[in-house]
Amino acid sequence: AVTSVSVNPDTLMRGDTGTVTVEIKNTGETGVAISRAELYPNGISVLNDKTYNSVGTIGPGNTMSFTFTVRADAADGIYYPTFYLDIRNGGSVRYSVPVTVESTEIQVNVVDAPETFPVDGKDTITLSVGNPREGSVNGITITPSGEGVRNTRTAVFLGALASDEEKNASFEITASRSTELTFDVSYRNGINEHHTILTVPIEIGERAVAPDMVVNNIEIARGGSAITLTGDVTNAGLKDAYSVKVTVDDPATPTDPYPVYVVGGLEPDDFSSFEVTCNAEGASSIPLVVEYRDQDGRTFTETVTVSLNSASQASQAGAGSTMPSGMTGGPQGGRGGMGMSFGGGFSQIPAMEILLVVIGGVAVVVGWRKGYFGKIRDRFRK
Missing domain, CATH: 2.60.40.10 (Immunoglobulins)
Known part of the structure; x- marks a missing residue:
């Protein structure tokens, strides 16, 4: 009896090479002599059809497996090559193995990229890689290239992608001129290598996002x-x-x-x-x-x-005295201040400062005569 069947990879792309493995078991109590085992193509090519022309005897309770190399030369679809087991003393075992051929490639898209790049300025392009296939793919590697473009990463390895899975990859790009940047996305379906190419235009121009x-x-x-x-x-x-x-x-x-x-x-x-x-x-x-x-x-x-x-124009009238901004000799105010000056030869006399000193002196004399300073002194002594 056939106990298990496996196809690797699960889904072939057109032109892919894969394997079909069939396992049998002797469920009886005596040995069974097997003349040959074969896989009839039925839509796909079998590359090692004569490998099992002579098999031998399988003992009671024992298992035996047969592996056939196949190539998907047909269009997309499901094919049923037939496993045939010839029993030496008469009889045979037949089993149809479903093999799916699907040529859908992985999808590569630009997630984020600037409309223009500054000359010799570094900027980031982010790609998404998705697997719309029924089976998984592995060994995904993204390699950028382009004239007049430098990359901080020569390649990005994403590894495997299960069916309907997506991963992102970012690249820091420095461009010296307008050009085209090509991303070569390589991946494997089983032992078969495939490539998906994405071209992104690089335009040099001024950008409003820069510091200003x-x-x-x-x-x-x-x-x-x-x-x-x-x-x-x-x-x-x-x-x-x-x-x-x-x-x-x-x-x-x-x-x-x-x-x-x-x-x-x-x-x-x-x-x-x-x-x-x-x-x-x-x-x-x-x-x-x-x-x-x-x-x-x-x-x-x-x-x-x-x-x-x-x-x-600031003038010196004693140590460190400066006229307020906006005072240039006429009776005009500065920024939030008051402008005062004398005409003629007295235009440089600081009238405001002199007036403030006079007022302060008068206040000191009045306070002393009224005895305010004595009262303040007595209060501090207590």
Whole structure:
């Protein structure tokens, strides 16, 4: 009697080579002499049809297996080659073995990929590999290639995929020009190797997701040839900016205490204040330079031209006294402040500071005469 039948692989693709194994058992109490065993093709090719032309005797209770090599030369469908066992003393055993031929390939799709790639910038492409076949496949390997394209991984090994199973694989791609990236997905169905090819176009272009530095709220303070620039720098892009620095360029010369202001990292929509000091004798405008790096370490610069015509002129009236921003000699207020000045030759006298000192002195004299300071002293003594 035939006790078991197996086909490897479970489902053949057209042109595949596989095996059919049939196991028999002598369920009687005496030995049985077998002349030959054969597998009749019936739609598929049998490559070793003469292997079992002479078999021998199988003892009582013993088993014996026969393995035939077959090739799926036919179209997709189910075929029934017949196993034939010739008994020497008369009689035979016949058994039909179902063999399925299905040429459906595995499916490879792009899950995530940017529409454009920055020149020599690193970006990620993610693929999905699915197995729509009835049987499993194994040894799945994805190999990318393309002119003008570099990959951090020369290949990705996914291993086996059961029927209706899916796995993802990601590749970091660096492209120097517009080109095509080819993914060769190789896999095995039994001992048979197959390939599925996927081509992805690579377009070089600017992308809005990169870091983008925007400078706002610039304020200028001058003291002779010394200039102080303050403001905010914001990352208006969709990716992090790293090593953000703010400085000035010719005709300005960076000076202490803040020749270069280091902001550090800025996440998307994040901002930071900065302060830069410099000299720019005779210049009517100076370039404010913002330097930063992206996640791949590439350096970028953005320049904003700052006009000095509206800068406030600071004057020295004693140690460290500075006029509020926006005071240039006329009776106008600065940013949120009050402007006061004398005309003619007294335009440089700090009237506000003198007025505050006078008011403070009068308050001290009145408090002393009224005895307020003595009462405060006695209270602390108690």
